[in-house]
Amino acid sequence: MTQRIVNxxxxxxxxxxxxxxxxxxxxFAAAAAILAAIGLYIGFFVAPTDFQQGEAYRIIFVHVPxxxxxxxIYLVMAAWAGVGLALNSRLSGMMASALAPTGAMFAFLSLWxxxxxxxxxxxxxxxxxxRLTSELVLFFLYLGFMALQAAIDDPRRADKxxxxxxxxxxxxxxIIYFSVKWxxxxxxxxxxxxxxxxxxxxxxxxxxxVMVLAFWMYSIAVxxxxxxxxxxxxxxxxxxxxxxxxxxx
Amino acid sequence: MxxxxxxxxxxxxxxxxxxxxxxxxPVFFFVVVASLFPLGLGPEPELLRRIGPGVLWxxxxxxxxxxxxxxxxxxxxxxxxxxxxxxxxxxxxxVAGKLAAHWLVSGLPLVVAAPVLALQYGLPADTIAVLxxxxxxxxxVLGLVGxxxxxxxxxxxxxxxLVALLxxxxxxxxxxxxxGAVDANLAGTGAGAPLSLLGACLVLAAFFxxxxxxxxxxxxxx
Amino acid sequence: MSWGSAAAFFAMGGYAPFVWGSFAVxxxxxxxxxxxxxxRRRRAAAELKRAGVAARGVGHEAAA
Numbered sequence: 001m002t003q004r005i006v007n008x009x010x011x012x013x014x015x016x017x018x019x020x021x022x023x024x025x026x027x028f029a030a031a032a033a034i035l036a037a038i039g040l041y042i043g044f045f046v047a048p049t050d051f052q053q054g055e056a057y058r059i060i061f062v063h064v065p066x067x068x069x070x071x072x073i074y075l076v077m078a079a080w081a082g083v084g085l086a087l088n089s090r091l092s093g094m095m096a097s098a099l100a101p102t103g104a105m106f107a108f109l110s111l112w113x114x115x116x117x118x119x120x121x122x123x124x125x126x127x128x129x130x131r132l133t134s135e136l137v138l139f140f141l142y143l144g145f146m147a148l149q150a151a152i153d154d155p156r157r158a159d160k161x162x163x164x165x166x167x168x169x170x171x172x173x174x175i176i177y178f179s180v181k182w183x184x185x186x187x188x189x190x191x192x193x194x195x196x197x198x199x200x201x202x203x204x205x206x207x208x209x210v211m212v213l214a215f216w217m218y219s220i221a222v223x224x225x226x227x228x229x230x231x232x233x234x235x236x237x238x239x240x241x242x243x244x245x246x247x248x249x
Numbered sequence: 250m251x252x253x254x255x256x257x258x259x260x261x262x263x264x265x266x267x268x269x270x271x272x273x274x275p276v277f278f279f280v281v282v283a284s285l286f287p288l289g290l291g292p293e294p295e296l297l298r299r300i301g302p303g304v305l306w307x308x309x310x311x312x313x314x315x316x317x318x319x320x321x322x323x324x325x326x327x328x329x330x331x332x333x334x335x336x337x338x339x340x341x342x343x344v345a346g347k348l349a350a351h352w353l354v355s356g357l358p359l360v361v362a363a364p365v366l367a368l369q370y371g372l373p374a375d376t377i378a379v380l381x382x383x384x385x386x387x388x389x390v391l392g393l394v395g396x397x398x399x400x401x402x403x404x405x406x407x408x409x410x411l412v413a414l415l416x417x418x419x420x421x422x423x424x425x426x427x428x429g430a431v432d433a434n435l436a437g438t439g440a441g442a443p444l445s446l447l448g449a450c451l452v453l454a455a456f457f458x459x460x461x462x463x464x465x466x467x468x469x470x471x
Numbered sequence: 472m473s474w475g476s477a478a479a480f481f482a483m484g485g486y487a488p489f490v491w492g493s494f495a496v497x498x499x500x501x502x503x504x505x506x507x508x509x510x511r512r513r514r515a516a517a518e519l520k521r522a523g524v525a526a527r528g529v530g531h532e533a534a535a
Contacts, residue, residue: 029505044480048472055484062497105500113493120489140418147414151407160468161401165415168397168461172419175450179422182446186429186438218501226508232515236522245519 014091014231015240021224028221035214042207050204056120057204063113064208065215066106067131070138071173073103073219077145078170081163091227093159094234096166097149098227102219104142110135130181137176141169155234253338257346258353264323265354271319275312276358282308283366294371301370302380302431308366309359309384310420313391316355317399317416318409320347321466325403334470341463348396348459356388372435379434379444386447387427393458394419400465422450 011017043061050057077099084092114132115125126132145165152158200208235241265272286304287297324330324347333343363384367377398416405411430443474480483490 045472045474049484054486056486056489058483058490059493062493066497102504105504109497109500112496116489116493120486137418137421140414144415144418147407147411148401148405151402151405151411157468157471161465164397164461164465164468165401168419171457172422175422175453176418179425179446182443183425183429186433186443222504222508225505225512229508229512229515232512232519236519242519242523242526245516245521245523 012089012091014094014235015238017091018228018231018244021228025221025224025228028217028224032214032217032221035210035217039207039210039214042203042210047204047207048201053121056117059113059117060204061207061211063110063117065212066109066113067135068212069215069219070103070106070110070135070142072216073099073106074138074141074166074173075170077103078166081159081166084159085163085167090156090159090234091231093156093163094227094230095223096162097159098223098230099219100142100146100149101226102222104139104146106215106219107135107139107142111139128184130177130184133180133184134173134177137180138173141173145169250338250342253336254342254346254349257333257343258350261347261350262353265350272354273358275316275355276362278315279308279312279359279362280366282311283369287369297370298372298435301367301372302376302435303428305363305366305370305380306383306387306424306428306431309363309388310391310424312359313356313388313395314413314416315409316351317392317395317412319355320351320396320399321403322399325469330466331470334467340466341459344463344466345459348392348462351396352389352392356392359388360384372431376431376434379440380431382444383427383430383440383447386444386451387423390423390447390451390454391420393454393462394423396462397458397465400462400469403466403469423447426450 011020039061043058047058049055077096080092080099081096083089084096111132114135118127118132119125145162148165149158149162152161232241232244283305286300290296290300321330324333334340336343360381363380364377367380372380395412395416398412398419401415402408402411426443426447430440430447433443434440481487481491
C-alpha cells in the first residue's frame with residue numbers, strides 16, 4: 001500500500017516526469033486525431049443542413065470546442081498554479097506555464113470562428129454579446145499571465161506571481177461574465193445575441209461533443225509536450241538534463 | 250495594531266503632501282482626458298450626454314491605473330517595504346494602511362473632480378449624484394484590484410504597460426456596473442441595482458484583495 | 472447528409488469562406504502549435520548539450 005503512494009509522488013519531480021510525459025504524448029495525440037476524424041465526419045457527412053442557418057452553422061464544430069477548451073484550460077492552469085503555490089512544487093508551476101499558450105490559442109480561435117460565424121448569420125463580424133465579450137476578456141487574461149511570466153527573469157518568482165494572477169483571474173471570471181451579461185441586457189437593442197438556445201438536433205450535439213473531446217486530447221498532448229520543453233529549459237544546471245542533451249539528437 | 254496602520258497612513262499622506270505635483274497628476278490626467286473626447290467627437294450636447302458616463306468612468310479608471318505606479322515603487326526601492334514585511338505588526342494591516350492613504354490621495358480627488366467634469370458633458374443634477382456615488386464606490390475597487398497588479402510587477406521591467414495589461418480585464422465588472430449605474434439613471438431605469446452590485450464588488454475586493462496584495466508583495470520581496 | 476457533388480461540398484451552400492475560413496485557421500493553429508513546441512524542446516536540448524559539453528570540457532583541451 002505504501003509502495004503505491006510513493007510511486008505516485010515520484011512523478012512530481014521534473015526528472016521523472018520528463019520521460020513519463022514523453023510516453024504519454026503520442027497516446028493523447030493519437031486519441032485527438034481519431035476523435036477529430038470521427039467528429040469531422042459527423043460534422044460534415046452525417047449532420048444535416050440547419051433549417052435557419054444553412055451550412056454556416058457547421059462552424060460550431062470548431063467554435064464551441066475552442067470556447068469550452070479556452071475556459072477549461074484556464075481552470076486547470078489556475079489549479080496547477082495554485083497547487084504549485086501551496087505545495088511549493090516546481091513541476092506544478094511548469095505545468096501551468098505550459099497550459100497558458102494553448103489556452104490563449106483556443107481563446108483566439110473562439111473569437112476568430114465566432115466572428116466568421118457572426119458575419120453570415122447576423123451581418124457583422126463582431127457582436128458585443130455576453131459570450132464573445134467575455135471570451136475577449138479571457139483572451140486578455142491569458143495574455144496578461146503570459147506577459148507577466150515573460151517579464152520576470154527568476155522562474156520561481158515568475159511561477160508564484162503567475163499563480164497569484166491566475167487565481168485572482170479565476171475568481172474574477174464568473175464576476176466578469178455576470179457583469180458582461182448584465183451590461184448586455186442594459187444596452188439591449190444595440191446588439192444581437194449569438195447565444196440562441198440551441199434547439200440542436202441530437203446528431204449535431206453529438207458531433208460537437210466528439211470535437212470537444214478531440215480538442216481536449218489535443219490540449220493534453222500539446223501541454224505535455226510543452227512542459228517537457230520547459231523542464232529542459234529550467235533544469236539546465238542539472239546533470240541528468242545535461243546527460244539527456246548529450247544523448248539526444 | 251491600529252496605531253501602526255494610522256502611522257503608515259500618516260506617513261504616506263505626509264510624503265504625498267511633499268510631492269504635491271506627483272500626487273495630483275492623476276486628477277489632472279482625468280481632467281485632460283475628459284476634455285479630449287469632446288475635442289475628438291464634436292460638441293453636440295446630445296452626443297456628449299450619451300457618452301458622458303462612459304467617458305468619465307474610463308477616464309477615472311485610466312487615471313487610477315496611472316497612479317498605481319506610485320503605490321509601492323518608492324517604498325520597494327528604499328527598503329521600507331521590506332521593513333514592513335519584517336515588522337511584528339501584521340503585514341496585511343500595514344498594506345491596508347497604504348491602500349487607504351493611496352485612495353485618499355489618488356481616488357478621492359477623482360470623485361471630487363467628477364461633478365465639475367460632468368457639467369462639461371451636460372449631465373443633469375441627479376445623474377451627477379449617481380456618478381459621484383458610483384465613483385465613490387468604484388475608485389476604491391479600482392485601487393484595490395490595481396494594487397494586486399502593482400504588487401505583482403514590483404521591480405519588473407515593462408512597468409506601467411504590463412500593469413495595464415494585467416489589470417484592465419479585472420476592471421471590467423467595476424466599469425460595467427459603475428458606468429452602467431449612471432447610464433441607467435439617464436435612461437430612467439434606476440441606478441439602485443448596479444450601484445448595489447458595485448457595492449458588493451467593493452466588499453469582495455476589500456475582503457480579498459489585501460491578502461492577494463500581501464502575498465504578491467512577499468513574492469516580490471523574496 | 473448527402474452533398475450531391477464535391478463542388479457542392481466545397482461551396483458549403485454559399486458560406487464557403489466562413490466555414491472553410493474557420494476550419495482552415497483551426498487546422499493551421501493546431502498543426503503549427505505542436506511544431507513550435509517541438510522546435511522549442513529541440514532548442515532546449517541543444518542548449519543542454521552545449522552546457523553539458525562546457526561543464527565536462529573544463530580541464531580538457533578538446534574542442535566540442
